[in-house]
Structure formats: structure tokens, C-alpha cells
Amino acid sequence: MKSSFIIDNTIKYVQKAFNNAEGGHDWWHTHRVYLNARKIAENESDVDLEVVLLAALLHDIADSKFHDGNEEIGPETARKFLASEGFDNQKLEHVVSIIENISFKGGNSKRTFNSKELDIVQDADRLDAIGAIGIARVFNYGGFKGNEIYNPDIKPNLEMTKEEYKKGKQPSVNHFYEKLLLLRDLMNTNAGRELAQERHDFMLKYLEQFYREVN
Numbered sequence: 001m002k003s004s005f006i007i008d009n010t011i012k013y014v015q016k017a018f019n020n021a022e023g024g025h026d027w028w029h030t031h032r033v034y035l036n037a038r039k040i041a042e043n044e045s046d047v048d049l050e051v052v053l054l055a056a057l058l059h060d061i062a063d064s065k066f067h068d069g070n071e072e073i074g075p076e077t078a079r080k081f082l083a084s085e086g087f088d089n090q091k092l093e094h095v096v097s098i099i100e101n102i103s104f105k106g107g108n109s110k111r112t113f114n115s116k117e118l119d120i121v122q123d124a125d126r127l128d129a130i131g132a133i134g135i136a137r138v139f140n141y142g143g144f145k146g147n148e149i150y151n152p153d154i155k156p157n158l159e160m161t162k163e164e165y166k167k168g169k170q171p172s173v174n175h176f177y178e179k180l181l182l183l184r185d186l187m188n189t190n191a192g193r194e195l196a197q198e199r200h201d202f203m204l205k206y207l208e209q210f211y212r213e214v215n
Contacts, residue, residue: 003050006085010057013081017061024137024144025060029128033059036124036195043191047116051091054082055098055121075099098122104129104179123192126183131199134180135206142172149173150214176207 018027037056041047058078075096082092097113102122111118129137142149148171156177157170170178184200187193 006050006082006087007053007057009085010054010081014057014061024140029137030057030060032128032133033121033124036127037121040120040123040189040191040195044116044120044189047120048091048094051094051098051117052120054087054091055095055102055117056124058082058095059099059102059121059125061099104183119188120192123187123189123196126187127192127195127199130180130183130196131202134199135203138172138175138180142175145169147172150210173207173210176203 014030015027018025018030021027034053034056037052038049041049041052058081059074061074061077061081078099079092079096082095083089094115094117098115098118098121101111101113101118102125104126128134139149147169148154150173151171154171154174156174158178160178180203181200184193184196187196
């Protein structure tokens, strides 16, 4: 199947799958990650762009957060879809491996797979978790889960295990310290690091204003 057809079919599939999804993990999040991935890939050599774009489109197809913590359903959903499209098996497994390894998971998890394509898609996803968009997504998801916005009696936990991170009911502001402000230094690519800096700085300014208003 030609690359343009598989990309177009995947876009249609993901758009349909994300109908009525939570706003921070909907089609428009995926679309931004897709655009970020394409932009970062332009600065990298020897990259399979088709794998990058398909992984970006399918990276959240069945996020474990919305499936009782099941981390297998996303990769398997992507595998079944790509197989149904007659996609090349070796590339299919590359896409699935990216999906299996892309998540932050509290920052203490180690990759079991490495590739330049994973580096790119992971950076693209992390970019959408920071800056103005990242701030909007944090509070949107916190509201969706019924979390507090801010509670000075509950301190950020930087030593959370993977399971604690997945099940956490921390105030939304704590998430800046537990994840968002860590992402700039976890970027894999030069382009990702450059794009992350402005967004990181914006979050720091936001928090300064937030605490001025709180106090």
C-alpha cells in the first residue's frame, strides 16, 4: 500500500476512534503530535518518515489511562489496524514498539526499545504536554478526573513509582513538578530541545503568576 493511502486511512480511523474523547487526549492532541513529529523529522537524517507519522497518529489510540491501566490494549489495537491495512510487517512492529515505549510513566521507567523514530515521536508527544497547550491539558484532565487544582498541603512527589503515577490523584499544579517541568531535559533530539525551551519558559512564567494570585 502506498504511503499516502495508509496515512490517510489511519487519519480517518483515528478521527473516528476519538469521537467524544477527553479533550486532552482527543484527535486534536494526536493531530498536534503528528505535526510536531513531522517538523522534528525534517531535522533528522536516515529516518523512516512513514513509521514516524503512523506512530504519531496511533500513539494514543487506546491510552491505558482510559482502559483501567491496561498498557497492552493500545499497541494491540494499533497492530490489528495496521495488519488489516496490509501494512509491511517489519514496519508494523516498529510502530508498535514505539507505542509501547513512548509514555512518560512517572519518569522512572526504562525503554525496552530504541530508534530514531521513537526519539522523534516521543519528543513530539512531550512537546504537546508543555507550554500553553500543556497547561490547558493538565487542568482539563484534572477536571475530568475530579482532582483539585491546587492544595498547598499536598506536596509534589518526585519519587513516584510507575503504579503510583498511573493511579495518582494529585492536585493538577503538582503535575508541573512531577512531569511537565522535567520534560525539557528529557528531549531526545536537538529540534525537540529547541522547541521545548520556549514552552518550558512559558510554564515557569505561568507558575509565577499563579502563585502571586494564590498568595
